[in-house]
Amino acid sequence: xxxxxxxxxxxxxxxxxxxxxxxxxxxxxxxxxxxxxxxxxxxxxxxxxxxxxxxxxxxxxxxxxxxxxxxxxxxxxxxxxxxxxxxxxxxxxxxxxxxxxxxxxxxxxxxxxxxxxxxxxxxxxxxxxxxxxxxxxxxxxxxxxxxxxxxxxxxxxxxxxxxxxxxxxxxxxxxxxxxxxxxxxxxxxxxxxxxxxxxxxxxxxxxxxxxxxxxxxxxxxxxxxxxxxxxxxxxxxxxxxxxxxxxxxxxxxxxxxxxxxxxxxxxx
Amino acid sequence: xxxxxxxxxxxxxxxxxxxxxxxxxxxxxxxxxxxxxxxxxxxxxxxxxxxxxxxxxxxxxxxxxxxxxxxxxxxxxxxxxxxxxxxxxxxxxxxxxxxxxxxxxxxxxxxxxxxxxxxxxxxxxxxxxxxxxxxxxxxxxxxxxxxxxxxxxxxxxxxxxxxxxxxxxxxxxxxxxxxxxx
Numbered sequence: 425x426x427x428x429x430x431x432x433x434x435x436x437x438x439x440x441x442x443x444x445x446x447x448x449x450x451x452x453x454x455x456x457x458x459x460x461x462x463x464x465x466x467x468x469x470x471x472x473x474x475x476x477x478x479x480x481x482x483x484x485x486x487x488x489x490x491x492x493x494x495x496x497x498x499x500x501x502x503x504x505x506x507x508x509x510x511x512x513x514x515x516x517x518x519x520x521x522x523x524x525x526x527x528x529x530x531x532x533x534x535x536x537x538x539x540x541x542x543x544x545x546x547x548x549x550x551x552x553x554x555x556x557x558x559x560x561x562x563x564x565x566x567x568x569x570x571x572x573x574x575x576x577x578x579x580x581x582x583x584x585x586x587x588x589x590x591x592x593x594x595x596x597x598x599x600x601x602x603x604x605x606x607x608x609x610x611x612x613x614x615x616x617x618x619x620x621x622x623x624x625x626x627x628x629x630x631x632x633x634x635x636x637x638x639x640x641x642x643x644x645x646x647x648x649x650x651x652x653x654x655x656x657x658x659x660x661x662x663x664x665x666x667x668x669x670x671x672x673x674x675x676x677x678x679x680x681x682x683x684x685x686x687x688x689x690x691x692x
Numbered sequence: 693x694x695x696x697x698x699x700x701x702x703x704x705x706x707x708x709x710x711x712x713x714x715x716x717x718x719x720x721x722x723x724x725x726x727x728x729x730x731x732x733x734x735x736x737x738x739x740x741x742x743x744x745x746x747x748x749x750x751x752x753x754x755x756x757x758x759x760x761x762x763x764x765x766x767x768x769x770x771x772x773x774x775x776x777x778x779x780x781x782x783x784x785x786x787x788x789x790x791x792x793x794x795x796x797x798x799x800x801x802x803x804x805x806x807x808x809x810x811x812x813x814x815x816x817x818x819x820x821x822x823x824x825x826x827x828x829x830x831x832x833x834x835x836x837x838x839x840x841x842x843x844x845x846x847x848x849x850x851x852x853x854x855x856x857x858x859x860x861x862x863x864x865x866x867x868x869x870x871x872x873x874x
Contacts, residue, residue: 472754527765551760666769
């Protein structure tokens with residue numbers, strides 16, 4: 425080989441990616457296509473008169489990541505850029521990609537794709553919410569309800585040494601299972617009672633956070649927090665249907681928190 | 693002032709604005725020159741900031757509600773809950789209905805007369821009627837006890853709900869058989 429051709433050839437000794445497939449010891453097998461049909465709810469606010477529809481997309485699962493969100497991103501990148509959905513962290517901590525997959529509310533980034541290619545997967549937005557576009561629900565009311573329970577520490581008397589509000593490990597343990605809520609709205613939108621009474625019933629997510637602050641030993645406004653719930657609708661539309669705990673993608677139990685609120689209010 | 697332009701050409705507008713600041717069409721590449729030419733026909737409409745709320749509210753009126761009952765997967769939690777409500781309503785109709793009926797028509801709804809009437813019916817009718825009466829009663833009673841447990845905080849975990857749920861279904865089956873054979 426002449427000097428010129430040797431110089432012209434790019435360096436192959438360092439980059440891993442440059443090792444040719446033919447140079448590998450084991451043969452590289454091309455995976456055959458495993459095509460799965462996704463039926464996704466579509467509605468375009470630019471054409472509001474057109475009724476919402478289910479659009480079909482076929483995805484090769486062997487060229488996609490394992491989670492539903494991977495499939496959605498692949499569809500958006502390669503097939504239909506107009507498909508609209510919320511997503512951010514892709515690891516189940518931000519709560520953006522909450523949607524109804526195969527009938528259950530969960531996070532798309534945590535929901536594994538069912539690799540049975542004979543069945544299709546149906547993806548809908550969170551149930552009984554106003555749809556902004558495709559899979560994006562309007563969560564304004566949900567956030568308003570959360571704000572209404574004052575989700576912050578209320579204690580006007582600072583501690584003696586002026587440093588921190590001290591809390592025993594036992595008191596801190598009472599907050600476990602409630603502080604981890606990411607406010608994805610999966611539970612509230614799975615509750616049939618919330619479907620029918622969204623304007624007055626607060627819903628499991630907000631109520632669990634209300635209890636998180638009622639149970640916090642450092643908070644001194646417990647009486648006011650309980651008083652807010654002393655009416656027919658805010659709390660008592662809960663009939664222990666238990667869909668909330670069943671659907672929570674973080675494994676939390678809002679129903680138990682609501683039961684504890686009811687017991688505390690009954691003792692008042 | 694809020695500039696409201698139609699369609700997706702607003703992005704092109706802002707691009708052409710940035711490039712025109714450099715001064716003179718000589719500095720714009722042929723590709724951008726083409727874009728700039730096509731955006732000359734776009735008209736913008738100046739609106740006050742408060743208009744954004746009006747536009748949003750107009751859009752909100754047109755938004756559909758996402759499907760719920762039709763698409764949500766039936767689960768033990770929701771099915772037993774609505775089932776309890778359903779049989780509760782049916783049993784109430786039966787209870788109040790029969791009480792009021794006896795009030796107005798004591799002759800036809802007298803206990804002895806009803807027993808005489810029922811004994812004349814064929815066996816399969818009797819067993820069917822007993823099952824139709826016994827199953828809702830058994831289910832409602834057992835699920836009611838499950839609800840009382842929940843009210844004091846017992847079995848309030850997903851595991852507990854499913855275990856007690858299956859227990860209620862099993863208990864309903866057994867109780868119905870017992871009641872029908874009585």
